[in-house]
Amino acid sequence: MVDEAAVVEQFIELARGTGNSLISFLPAFEEPVTVPETSTLVRTHFLAHDANGTPAVEQLAGAMAHAALDFCIPRSKIEKAFAEYMDSRSTAAIMSLQEQARSLFVKSESSGEGGELLLFLLMERVLQRPQLISKMALKTNTKVHVHGSDGIHASFADDGILDIYWGESKLYQSSTEAFRDCFESISPYLRADGDSRRKQDLMLVRDHLNVTQSELAAHLLQYFDETHPKTLKVRWNGVCLVGFDHDNYPNVAVLDEPQQQAVSKAVSRWHRTIGNRLREFEIVGVNIDLFCIPMPDVAELRSRVLKRMGAK
Numbered sequence: 262m263v264d265e266a267a268v269v270e271q272f273i274e275l276a277r278g279t280g281n282s283l284i285s286f287l288p289a290f291e292e293p294v295t296v297p298e299t300s301t302l303v304r305t306h307f308l309a310h311d312a313n314g315t316p317a318v319e320q321l322a323g324a325m326a327h328a329a330l331d332f333c334i335p336r337s338k339i340e341k342a343f344a345e346y347m348d349s350r351s352t353a354a355i356m357s358l359q360e361q362a363r364s365l366f367v368k369s370e371s372s373g374e375g376g377e378l379l380l381f382l383l384m385e386r387v388l389q390r391p392q393l394i395s396k397m398a399l400k401t402n403t404k405v406h407v408h409g410s411d412g413i414h415a416s417f418a419d420d421g422i423l424d425i426y427w428g429e430s431k432l433y434q435s436s437t438e439a440f441r442d443c444f445e446s447i448s449p450y451l452r453a454d455g456d457s458r459r460k461q462d463l464m465l466v467r468d469h470l471n472v473t474q475s476e477l478a479a480h481l482l483q484y485f486d487e488t489h490p491k492t493l494k495v496r497w498n499g500v501c502l503v504g505f506d507h508d509n510y511p512n513v514a515v516l517d518e519p520q521q522q523a524v525s526k527a528v529s530r531w532h533r534t535i536g537n538r539l540r541e542f543e544i545v546g547v548n549i550d551l552f553c554i555p556m557p558d559v560a561e562l563r564s565r566v567l568k569r570m571g572a573k
Contacts, residue, residue: 269417271477275391277331283324283386285309286317287554290513290524296536301549303535305528308556310512316557319565325378326363326569332381333362333397336473363570365397375566376430377411380502383552388500390414390426393481394466410450410462414500415481423484423491426500426550427451427462432559436505436531440538447499448542451549459497499549504562507555528553 287306295302308316330339342354366374374397384390393413412428429447433439449458467485472478483491511524531553539545556562 265421268477268480271474272391272415272417272481273389275336275472276385276389277391278328278382278386280387283382286321286324288513290528294532296532296539299536299539299545299549300547301535301539301545301551303532303551303553305531305553305555307511307513307554310514314512316510316512318557318562321379322562322565322569325375325382325566328378328382329362329366329570330359331385332378332392333365333395334358335395335398335469335471340473362397366567366570375563376432376502376504377428378566379432379504379554380412380428380430380500380552383502384412384414384426384428384500388416388550390416390500392471393425394469395471396465399465399469410447412500413462413466418496422494422496423481424496424498424548426498427459428500428502430502430504432502432504432556432563434506434559436503436507436555437534439503439505440531440534441541443501443503444538444542444544447501447549448544451497451499451544451547452542455497497547499544499547501549501551502554503551504554504556504559506559507557510555510557527555 284306286309288309290305290307293302293304308318308321310316311320338358342358345354346352381392385392391414393415396412410427411430412426414426414428416424416426418424427447427450429443431439431443431446433442449455450462463485467482470478470481472481483489484495486492507527511520513524516524535551535553536545539549
């Protein structure tokens, strides 16, 4: 008989890294807020500033670039490379995977893959929800983006339900366009009529599950087997990252009272926009975690990530 508690613990341990260093560059602004009359929890983060008063764009770009290997390469290949290092003390296999990971990204400053990478970091390091499939590893053309959702992660609820999180990320200049396009893109996976979209991605999960422990993999695959009763214990959820340009960028660590109130008003406006879009795309009742991250300049972050990747 399967020890469910042990399975859950083993699965949680798949999440890589801790959120400490990432959140030092992206501190939270106020507490997470559930948008009224919806099931969407919004976490708002602003970039930290260094001692010179400069937003930590370069530091965040570095954290993102350093996560490329974890994001792109299946755990089985990483573990094999690490085993080679332990045997030979040579990092050649690890460096080869790092080069492979970075080569998978589209070399364009308009690419959305930077957003996908940041969403992956937030899911694994902050929310501790492991990646189920490395879709980047399935790319056959490095000039083309991966189709489907921007990521598939999971967690076990206390009642034994497997929560699947369909990911969507948008890094746009305009907050209005970012929120609209984000929910338009993710809604087909979350609505009751989205079976065909979900099945398309879950077939990939079934065939390319990013789990190396055989017993854990066998247990997880039961949730994706239509003939198994565990398919009744799967819940669909969304996780979104929406980043956009914000003028007069605040240093949230040193705001005085009027500045704090001004930022809070802006955050409230974003919450209202989110609520309107959730109603427009008919997903108010679906559990969604949304990271709202205003930035000094989205294009600059993209550019710096590509540079750290060696693509510029």
